[in-house]
Amino acid sequence: MELSDIRREYTRGGLRRNDLPDEPLSLFDKWLKQAIEANLTDPTAMTVATVDEDGQPYQRIVLLKHFDKDGFVFYTNLGSRKALHLSNNAKISLHFPWHPIERQVHITGQAEKLSKLEVMKYFASRPKESQIAAWASKQSSRLSARGVLEGKFFELKQKFANGEVPLPTFWGGYRVRVNSIEFWQGGENRLHDRFLYSLEDDNWSVERLAP
Known part of the structure; x- marks a missing residue:
């Protein structure tokens, strides 16, 4: 089979503007709970994207450990590649790929140390x-052997x-x-539903995006 032939239909239902709350966190909370109830593997796993000083993007999977109105929290070695990137450019992107329930959530923001x-x-x-x-691994450094x-x-x-x-001094x-x-x-028919919440002057605006 050719890779270009691999596809499936999305049939689990749509997302309508009238069903959306005024702010996004309650919807995220609902979707995360549904991902957990659906027994997805690692429902809190998210792709974290950062950019190095040359503009090269990098991605990796980390686990979400907490979220509230103040933001989304994860932990890491402060000497890791992602931490070094964030020390130069705090802009960050998070992505939750909940494929089995035909959903994704994408977040942009600024990272600050806890x-x-x-x-x-x-x-x-x-x-x-x-x-x-955490003590044993100098994250992102080269290893001669496992x-x-x-x-x-x-x-x-x-x-x-x-x-x-x-607590290691290099962990945060x-x-x-x-x-x-x-x-x-x-x-269905690749007519996906996409809604973008944007924060402007402490107020959320929401727009429908074309799939």
């Missing part, structure tokens, strides 16, 4: 093995076997302050 208190609170809630892994990483993890696991794992998180949120619902 406070140390917020980071410490979340780090303490992680499983101990995940805490140790064994080097596993050896470092085992060494640290023994070191912290009988005590708490402290970001809150994405939202500028826009687009909701995409698959439609």
